[in-house]
């Protein structure tokens with residue numbers, strides 16, 4: 400049964416930054432939700448229209464892409480046997496996707512961008528981080544549903560440099576501590592965390608490249624539309640160390656729920672309200688909430 | 704111009720152009736008693752064959768005009784050098800900007816706004832620096848009025 404991944408810890412009543420990654424109990428990389436078909440169509444359309452926004456891979460990344468592809472395909476076949484079947488061959492495998500009614504061949508070195516190919520069967524964005532000289536570099540990834548960032552810009556960049564725009568992320572060397580944690584990630588011991596924001600509208604493919612198209616919706620929220628129009632946006636992020644290439648597979652599954660739906664649970668509405676009250680201004684601005692925050696607060700006060 | 708000295712490499716190379724003054728950098732590297740080669744960047748073909756012979760552990764400083772920097776960087780990446788193997792000596796008066804909309808990297812003077820030379824969008828220049836593209840992110844205005 401699908402349930403929206405509410406991002407706050409029990410009892411949390413104010414906003415703070417910390418390494419909120421926790422050891423994963425069920426050790427999964429991906430999840431199939433009731434939105435699968437809709438999201439796969441959007442993902443594929445987005446890739447066709449703007450491939451350069453959605454996929455990057457430096458030359459040295461092939462082995463890791465292939466390892467990640469196998470890792471994900473095996474999990475799909477194992478966890479969703481009614482939906483996916485996988486038939487292995489000497490230099491590859493065939494994936495049958497019964498939801499999409501597709502049979503797809505994956506052949507080592509024949510598929511030039513295996514990560515991009517397997518990504519067309521899962522709702523997650525898939526990022527590969529490569530470890531060199533004590534740093535982690537984003538050298539390959541498929542990204543269709545980003546929260547206002549550009550994969551093309553971040554290509555080849557290190558973890559610390561990627562996070563430079565996040566306000567407060569360097570305070571108390573949080574960035575270094577998180578990087579150290581990631582460098583010590585071990586195969587077979589995955590972690591997960593969630594990231595949250597609010598957004599005006601229900602667009603999943605909010606690339607930085609198209610900010611002028613979707614960003615203006617922030618200014619069109621009104622007292623009457625706020626409940627249905629503003630959504631809580633949660634990214635469930637999973638971190639797996641791949642055993643052969645020692646790359647980190649970072650998967651991001653983005654979930655949206657309207658304020659109105661969320662407010663059916665008054666405890667959750669209350670928790671969101673108190674956390675929003677304590678949100679530091681720079682973070683509120685970074686998350687893009689400022690233009691319509693007062694409407695959200697009034698709405699939640701009305702509900703509570 | 705600004706750079707930082709990365710120590711402990713087997714050899715250092717400075718790739719330079721005639722009209723870029725590298726004396727300070729050379730002096731500093733010599734001070735650290737490093738094995739140093741200076742290469743005046745001419746035709747990229749010749750450059751490729753020279754750099755191809757370099758061993759692992761060679762560290763490269765690029766002291767070039769921004770436009771030339773871009774050509775040489777893509778050559779270096781093709782040859783298998785990574786951002787960890789090199790450093791761009793930054794010129795203060797010129798900046799390379801990565802357009803958030805169309806991904807073009809273009810060169811402007813030191814101004815908080817820039818117009819992309821390919822897609823003509825006005826970008827606000829952020830201080831988010833890419834060690835891969837060697838450019839600052841030129842992003843969109845986040846003010847409601849300008850949308």
Ligand code: HEM
Pocket residue numbers: 417418419420526528537547548549553558561562564565577581592594595596647649685686
């Ligand atoms: C290792 C893989 C990871 C990658 C590739 C990654 C990438 C990113 C990117 C691209 C952004 C947006 C930056 C921008 O605005 O330009 C971001 C934001 C952020 N990341 Fe990461 N990240 C990773 C892991 C983590 C981990 C492990 C943590 C914390 C434990 C973390 C915490 C955050 C936070 C707090 C934000 C700001 C989000 C917000 O406030 O909405 N990231 N990350």
